Amino acid sequence: MNKCNINFIERLGVDFSKINSKIYTESDINEIVAKYEVQGETINDEVSLEHIYGMHSNIDECYRFPEILDYFFCDLGDGYHTRAIGMLKYDDTNVITGLTHSFKEEPISLIEADNKKNLIMTNGMHRFLVLRLLYLHAKTKCKTQEEFNKLKLQYTIPVKKIKVDLLKTYCKYLIDLFQPVSCMDKYYHSIERFIDQNNEKYYMLNEIVGWNQYESKYITETEMHNYLNSVKGLENEYDDNYDKTGRSKLITFNDEKILLTDDELIEYTRNIIINSNKKDLKTLQNIANIIQKYESFKCFCQTYFIDIINLEKKEEKHNDSYKTK
Numbered sequence: 001m002n003k004c005n006i007n008f009i010e011r012l013g014v015d016f017s018k019i020n021s022k023i024y025t026e027s028d029i030n031e032i033v034a035k036y037e038v039q040g041e042t043i044n045d046e047v048s049l050e051h052i053y054g055m056h057s058n059i060d061e062c063y064r065f066p067e068i069l070d071y072f073f074c075d076l077g078d079g080y081h082t083r084a085i086g087m088l089k090y091d092d093t094n095v096i097t098g099l100t101h102s103f104k105e106e107p108i109s110l111i112e113a114d115n116k117k118n119l120i121m122t123n124g125m126h127r128f129l130v131l132r133l134l135y136l137h138a139k140t141k142c143k144t145q146e147e148f149n150k151l152k153l154q155y156t157i158p159v160k161k162i163k164v165d166l167l168k169t170y171c172k173y174l175i176d177l178f179q180p181v182s183c184m185d186k187y188y189h190s191i192e193r194f195i196d197q198n199n200e201k202y203y204m205l206n207e208i209v210g211w212n213q214y215e216s217k218y219i220t221e222t223e224m225h226n227y228l229n230s231v232k233g234l235e236n237e238y239d240d241n242y243d244k245t246g247r248s249k250l251i252t253f254n255d256e257k258i259l260l261t262d263d264e265l266i267e268y269t270r271n272i273i274i275n276s277n278k279k280d281l282k283t284l285q286n287i288a289n290i291i292q293k294y295e296s297f298k299c300f301c302q303t304y305f306i307d308i309i310n311l312e313k314k315e316e317k318h319n320d321s322y323k324t325k
Helices: 003-012 031-036 067-071 085-089 095-105 125-139 145-154 166-178 221-228 262-274 281-293 295-304
Strands: 039-048 052-055 108-114 117-120 156-164 187-195 201-210 213-220 231-238 244-252 257-260
Touching (some): 003 085, 003 125, 031 166, 052 125, 067 125, 095 156, 166 262, 281 295
Parallel strands (some): 052 117, 108 156
Antiparallel strands (some): 231 244
16 A cells, blocks of 8 residues: 555554455445436435445456555645545544635536445545545444434535436336346447348347457347337437436337336336236245345335336245255
């Protein structure tokens, strides 16, 4: 680690064995939201550091304290790494006061990836790292619930927060799971049609998988029919002022647009599930596992799909012949 961060840690006397040093990403918070996120309203709010877990990112690398400090603070680095070095002088007694002006002039930007589980969005990572480390360090000193509650209040800051629209997000997930082809948010450079020597029609899909990178896939006419009966996008509809209308815009594989209110989207999703040919045991077990994993998804399914989605987690049945005697 670089010298300024070592000095910061040693001055505070942080015992990293006593704190949760993980910097969470969206995949850690909610894997459905990480893949199918549809953003909702933006609000001004006040949020405690107890409920800010990390950064809005789907990177695979796992960042932790104290190593992550080097990615943002370095007294010998470029402008990005040196611009917030002054924050490393703060401690538990003066950090909130010291950053108060910045909270007003340039609020930290959050996204609420699940209920009361927030991540840094586009602005505020330097401040978050300092605040989070000081908060976690102070938390280890709390001996009573009263002290903990006081600390949470002390580290409650004004933020600008984007809320994930969980209704649209979860519908997007279920549609993609149960529709003929799971192709949400996939993009295709071209689709070519061929007829072979036996007069059989087939297609080559050229999917965009990276910058100027394509992956070709050959499919039959029947498979192409399944693609054409699938949705490749679900996003917010915006008016001429680029304000959300509240409706969802579904984009079919052949680029037709379907506009739906939330009630219509629920009904559309229900019909996809009811008429799906993909309700195999493995899929249903995966759904049951996710229901148990995320309370918000469980409440969503209880509210809208309790009659067609089993909320109970099924235990795998093993053949008796494989049991150890």
